Amino acid sequence: MKLNELLDGHDHLLLQGDPGTRITGGMSFDAHRLTPGSLYIAVPGHHEGGPESIERALRRGAVAVMIEGEVPGLRDLPHDLCVVRVPDTRRAAPVVASRYHGEPGRAMEMVAITGTNGKTSVSYMxxxxxxxxxxxxxxxIGTSGSRIGSEPIPMPPSVLSTPESPDLQYLLGHMRDRGTTSVVLEATSMALLTHRVDRAFLDVGVFTNLTQDHLDDHGTMENYTNAKLRLFQGLCRRAVVNADDPVSARIQALMPGAVTTYALDAEADYRATDLTVDAAGTRFTLHHDGGKYAAAIPVPGRFSVANALAAVAACHVLGHELGALVDALDRMPPVPGRFERYDTPRGASVVVDYAHSPDSLEKVLTTIRGYATARVITVFGCGGDRDVTKRVIMGKIAGELSDLCVLTSDNPRYEAPEAILDHVVPGLTATGTPFERITDRRRAIRFALGAAGPGDVVLVAGRGSEPDQLVGGELIPFSDMAVVRELAEE
Structure with a gap:
């Protein structure tokens, strides 16, 4: 398509070149990923691009550049290069990307899920x-990558859980062209704040919950909340929200008459009662519109039931038959890294879970405590270069709900691993629960498995299905479940 067609109706100023320049090679924020015939979107501050990478973009074959503000060196660019200025490149990007791919979100059922916890689980459900x-x-589309059924869609490692808008629109176009009927995606707070899911034409936005996390990005809980609320300010036609969370009232005020609620405790359109939890899963009664449905999910815990209610409600709002949806719940395959279970040859049980916030760790440990017949041993740590204030809180939660803790590295990133553990120790110490401090995660898991006897439950928390551990900027292949299986078989 021509660049002026992609920008039609959107505020922009032609600085030089032909506005009818044809874009044939797609578009990207990352200069090194461009192909001949592409549009380079120079987003200020982007780690793989920005205005300082325009020359690299030209060497890669870009035929047009989109900028915002004043950019030094524009006079030195080739005069036949098309350059347009927009007020905000991040706001303009989803407009041009969606149009370039034929507005693929319009052709499929679109569900986006936001919240602190449960996004991945609800999307799988x-x-x-x-x-x-x-x-x-x-x-x-989410934390575990992008796929259609079991078919992964290859994307560069730099692509985020909620991809930048050019990547997201490419993925939606790819899915549409391969006969996909429905798409479910995770909408992170930073994705919503930076307009990545704009112009996805979402049918349903789901809100799961909001608890302390990501304060390193947002600074305050109010800022974090406002970022989540963007999903319900014109980005979706209908909302499905957790009435047990106070933020749901704010969403109902934003979208009067377009909100469906679910809850375990509060009055809601979809409710669950009579929960029975054991190691194999949870049985409950689902209530909707005066009807009762016997339901079961192969995952233990109240939080899992809440996730199931969210999934069923979202699909029912889309027009799918409720009875068939409820019947399908107990046939769900395990969600990788979300309360994923493994029984060791020595008779212990292992749970690998992504719990990496105070709320999620407490919920997982409370669930395990509810059915465990012997000791609970918790292997956990905290991510580096992230919210420091939650570390002592997580130490206290782990200590209060475990019989033995093994404190270890999560993803240290660029932070000193021992310094992270130092922040967690006061919380653990305050509980009086015995703990071991083993920085090497593999050794920590080995210790926990060696300490576990018949009937004990070992929780390996924090990383879920992540395939790599980031230490000092180096990606090291490390799968918690793969390591658990290997060590347990030794």
Whole structure:
């Protein structure tokens, strides 16, 4: 398409070149990923691009550049290069990317999930019930990558859980072209704040919960909340929200008449009662519109039931038959890294879970405590270069709900691993629970498995299904479950 067609109706100023320049090679914020015929979107401060990378973009074959503000060196660019200025490159990017790919979100059922915890689990549940109930072809975009069913869509390692808008629109176009009927995606707070899911034409936005996390990005809980609320300020047609969380009232005020609620405790459109939890899963009664449905999920815990209610409600709002959706719940496959279980040859049980915030760690440990018949041993740490204030809180939670803790590295990133552990120790010490401090995560898991006897439950928390550990900027292959299986078999 021509650049002026992609920008039609959006505020922009032509600085030089032909506004009818044809874009044939897509677009990107990352200069090194451009191909001949592409549009380079020079987002200030982007780690793989920005105005300082325009010359690199030209060497890669860019035929047009989109900028914001004043950019030094524009006079030195080739005069036939098309350069346009927009007020905000991040706001303009989803407009041009969506149009370039033919506005693919309009062609499929679109569900976006936001909240501190549960995004990945709810997305897997939406996919599972639609597939089991109707044989639907579902696309998933999130923490575990992008795929259609079991077919992964290869993307560069730099692509985020919620991809930047050019990547997201490419993925949606790819999914549409391969017959996908429904797409479910995770919408992180930073993705919403930076307009990545604008112009995705979302049918349903789901809100799970909001607890302390990501204060390193947002500074305050109010800023964090406001970032989440962007999903419900014109980005989706309907909302499905957790009425047990006070933030749900703010969403209902933003979208009067367009909100469906679910809850375990509060009055809601979809409710769950009579929960029975054991190591194999949870049984409950689902209530909706005067009807009762016997339901079961192969995952233990109240939080898992809340996630199931969110998934069923979202699919029902889309028009799918409720009875078939509920019947499909107990046929869900395990969600990788989300309460993923493994029984060791020595008779202990291992749970690998992504719990990396105070709320999620407390919920997982409370669930395990509810069915464990012997000791609970917790292997955990905290991520580097992230919210420091939650570390002592997580130490206290782990100590209060465990019989033995093994404190270890999570993803230190660029922070000193021992310094991270130092922040957690006061919380653990205050509980009086015995703990070992083993920085090397593999050795820590080995110690926990060696200490576990028949009937004990070992929780390996914090990383879930992540395939790599980031230490000092180096990506080291490390899968918690793979390491658990290997060490348990030794």
């Amino acid at each position: 939406v996919e599972s019930v639609l597939k089991a109930a109707e044989g639907a072809r579902v696309g998933v």
